[in-house]
Amino acid sequence: MKSEIVIQLSTLLVLQLNWNQFIAAYGITVLPPADLLVIDPGFLGQLLIRWTLPSSLEMVNCSVRFQLQYFNTYEDRWTTIRTTDLSYNAQFDLEKDVRVRVHTLLGGPCVNGSEVQSPGAEVVLKPPDKGSTGSKIKSLSCVFYWREFMECTWEKGEDEPEHPHYHLFYWHREMEMTMECPRYIESNGVRTGCSFPGDSLLEFTEFNICVNGSSADEPLRPAYFTLQIQNLVKPAAIETVSLEAQPNGLFHLEWLPSEGRIFDVCLEYEVESRQTDMLRNITRETTFTSLSMDPSRTICFRVRSRVHQFCADISFWSEWSHPSCPSETMEIYMPIATETIMLGVLVSFMIMLLVLSLCLWSFRGRLKICERIKGMFYVPYKTKRSFPHPSLG
The missing domain is CATH 2.60.40.10 (Immunoglobulins)
Incomplete structure (x- = not known):
């Protein structure tokens, strides 16, 4: 009995060695995976792909893995996965053809350290023809x-x-x-x-x-x-917005994030201001400061929000907040501030004129004093008269 077991083991070992030598010497084609199936568990597109090891490789002393390829209709290209498992879950559009193929990859000492790829086992499933x-x-x-x-x-x-x-x-x-x-x-x-x-x-x-x-x-x-x-x-509309006018012609806008379960750090905001033109600015702060370009015209603001790119690939803008415009107090305050600035400029200009006039008056007085001093020390120059020389003799 023991001798028969030894003979059988020796035979298997010889067959394995001969198989490895045969692959290395003659470059035999590796068989593809067996029993390739695409199973729909009823998850509306999440399908199970399953296969088995080729029977010819069950006793071979080589490393075996598989290359799965399926056509991704969402991206319109083939997706490739390499795995040692015998199954894989993938998402498919069930309105289109399901196309799957799997190759066996044989590597290790039986192929001299290289890797040999089998032909592909392939499955194509058509969508059900139900309804027009x-x-x-x-x-x-x-x-x-x-x-x-x-x-x-x-x-x-x-x-x-x-x-x-x-x-x-x-x-x-x-x-x-x-x-x-x-x-x-x-x-x-x-x-x-x-x-x-x-x-x-x-x-x-x-x-x-x-x-x-x-x-x-x-x-x-x-x-x-x-x-x-x-x-x-899509965030909810922002409800709490406050607007403050400042003496230097600036408007300071501040708001609270909208209600809901969205994290505040995931929100960005768009501020729209309307005066002579419509301007929009994107910010991740909850404050915004703007300069009034025309104090004689009312400037109004409104704000909306969305989830920014670090929390989602895309998102929807919320609805706009109610417009925030200066109150009557602000509207009265802004012209007063403008008149004060203009009055300051006018007074400064008049002071400069006065200083300049005083400088000119002082310069004129100094000029007269210089002329008097000059008259005291100045000796008029007279041309010398010419006298005849005495004659000799």
């Missing part, structure tokens, strides 16, 4: 208000049948199964959207939605959407 193309809703628009609740609305399809009855289902990674819309939005007895409470949402992951339905004539073609809801946040 025109029965599918056109688009889905979602807004995450104040990070407290989200509303999604859709537009009817181009060939919407009479009396359609829509259903919305959703899923994210912390859910064990898909759920239907907790509260539908209706218009004239037809479902046109869904309202989600905050506790049903999950940020920074795929939030999958499917809108399908039926009618008396035919089923409606399903429409699938994958969202990142942290990019759909």
Whole structure:
């Protein structure tokens, strides 16, 4: 009995050595993965890709890993993953073809330290042909208000049948199964959207939605959407804004962040000022100072906010705050300040004229004194008279 076991082990060892030598010597093609499957667990686009090791490599003393490639329809390109696992989860648009292929990668001493790639095992799944193309809703628009609740609305399809009855289902990674819309939005007895409470949402992951339905004539073609809801946040409008006029012609604006569950450090603001022209400024502070360009005209301000790029890729601007304009006290105060400045300039100018006049008067007096001193010491110059020389002789 022991001799038979020894013979069998020796045979396996010889077969393994011969296989390794055969691969190294003749460059044999490695077999692709076996039993490649794409499984839909019902998560509205989150699919499970699964395969098994080729039977020819089960006893080979080599390192084996796999190269998974799937076509990412969201980015319109192939995505490549290298792994030693036998399964992988990926997100797909179920309205388009699902295309997956997996290669075996064989490396190690049996291929002289290099790596040999097998041909690819490939699977292509077509979307189900259910309902006419025109029965599918056109688009889905979602807004995450104040990070407290989200509303999604859709537009009817181009060939919407009479009396359609829509259903919305959703899923994210912390859910064990898909759920239907907790509260539908209706218009004239037809479902046109869904309202989600905050506790049903999950940020920074795929939030999958499917809108399908039926009618008396035919089923409606399903429409699938994958969202990142942290990019759909819209803050509430800013309500508390204060405006203060300063004597030097400046206006100081200050406000409080809007209510809601948005962190203050994630907000940036846009300040709009209107006087002769409309000006807008972006800031992450809750204060803003502006110079009045024309004191004779009223200047008004309003503010709105959004989540900035360090907390989300994109976001929605809030509604504008109510305009803040100078009060009657400010309007009276500003001209007084202007007249004071002009009066100061006029007085300074008159003082300068007076000083200049005094300087000129003093200079003129000094000039006369100099002329008198000059007269005292000045001897007029007279031309000498010419006398004849006495004659000789």
